[in-house]
Amino acid sequence: MADQLIQVDHDFWNIRGSFRIGGVVDIGTQASLIRLQSGRFILLDSYGLKGKVREAVMALTDQGRAVEAILNLHPFHTVHCEQMHRDFPGAALYGSDRHVKLFPNLPWRDLRVDDPELHAQFEGELEFSIPRGVDFISDNDAIHFSSVMAYHVPSLALHVDDTLMVMNMPAPLKLVGIPYRLSFHPTLAQALEKRAGATEDFDLWATDIATRWGSAAHICAAHTGAKLNLSEGEAGEAIRYALKRTRPTLAKHKRKYG
Numbered sequence: 001m002a003d004q005l006i007q008v009d010h011d012f013w014n015i016r017g018s019f020r021i022g023g024v025v026d027i028g029t030q031a032s033l034i035r036l037q038s039g040r041f042i043l044l045d046s047y048g049l050k051g052k053v054r055e056a057v058m059a060l061t062d063q064g065r066a067v068e069a070i071l072n073l074h075p076f077h078t079v080h081c082e083q084m085h086r087d088f089p090g091a092a093l094y095g096s097d098r099h100v101k102l103f104p105n106l107p108w109r110d111l112r113v114d115d116p117e118l119h120a121q122f123e124g125e126l127e128f129s130i131p132r133g134v135d136f137i138s139d140n141d142a143i144h145f146s147s148v149m150a151y152h153v154p155s156l157a158l159h160v161d162d163t164l165m166v167m168n169m170p171a172p173l174k175l176v177g178i179p180y181r182l183s184f185h186p187t188l189a190q191a192l193e194k195r196a197g198a199t200e201d202f203d204l205w206a207t208d209i210a211t212r213w214g215s216a217a218h219i220c221a222a223h224t225g226a227k228l229n230l231s232e233g234e235a236g237e238a239i240r241y242a243l244k245r246t247r248p249t250l251a252k253h254k255r256k257y258g
């Protein structure tokens with residue numbers, strides 16, 4: 001898969017890159033570049049930029065000098081963090097506790113990427129949300145459900161890693177008017193907190209983002225792809241339908257933990 005820089009909106013670019021599981025199957029990965037109202041930039045997530053995409057990002061950002069921060073939003077997306085810092089050494093570096101633990105020698109800022117105090121710094125331009133009722137950093141390395149989701153208000157663009165996936169549908173479904181489907185990550189069952197009330201918390205959170213970000217025009221999801229130019233209300237409907245399909249999982253969890 002060749003790297004791509006997609007201009008999603010005037011001030012929002014989605015970088016589509018390659019990520020191979022076990023070095024073989026390329027499931028892709030993403031990062032996003034956002035121009036703030038100040039004219040400075042931030043990067044959501046890390047990617048090892050190369051070739052034409054790297055040249056384009058450097059040209060947009062005054063050779064990287066205009067990038068003020070890198071926000072690593074997914075605790076288990078870590079392979080490109082070191083290179084991103086090398087490429088943008090002047091940018092304030094933010095990550096989760098897991099990023100800091102894995103790369104103790106990088107100059108991480110004190111605030112973690114899941115801290116509301118950090119999110120407040122971008123108030124009016126970016127909104128953030130972290131799923132409730134699930135572990136943010138699972139003890140099990142294979143559970144990648146949770147992440148910090150980011151919504152760029154001026155672009156109506158949602159950047160989400162793993163938590164929500166955009167699945168492109170096979171040709172027969174496209175023909176009957178179902179070109180894609182939005183789904184919660186399949187590890188939800190293992191990610192739910194083993195306590196009473198976890199499923200209600202998750203349900204309320206998902207319902208809330210479907211309302212808050214229901215008018216999103218673009219959803220950029222890691223691995224599976226980006227879905228651009230959605231119609232008004234389509235995102236909200238897609239999130240609610242994705243939630244509906246988790247009901248059996250939520251019900252099973254509730255029977256066990258309450």
Ligand SMILES: [Fe+2]
Nearest residue numbers: 144162222223
């Ligand atoms: Fe992932």
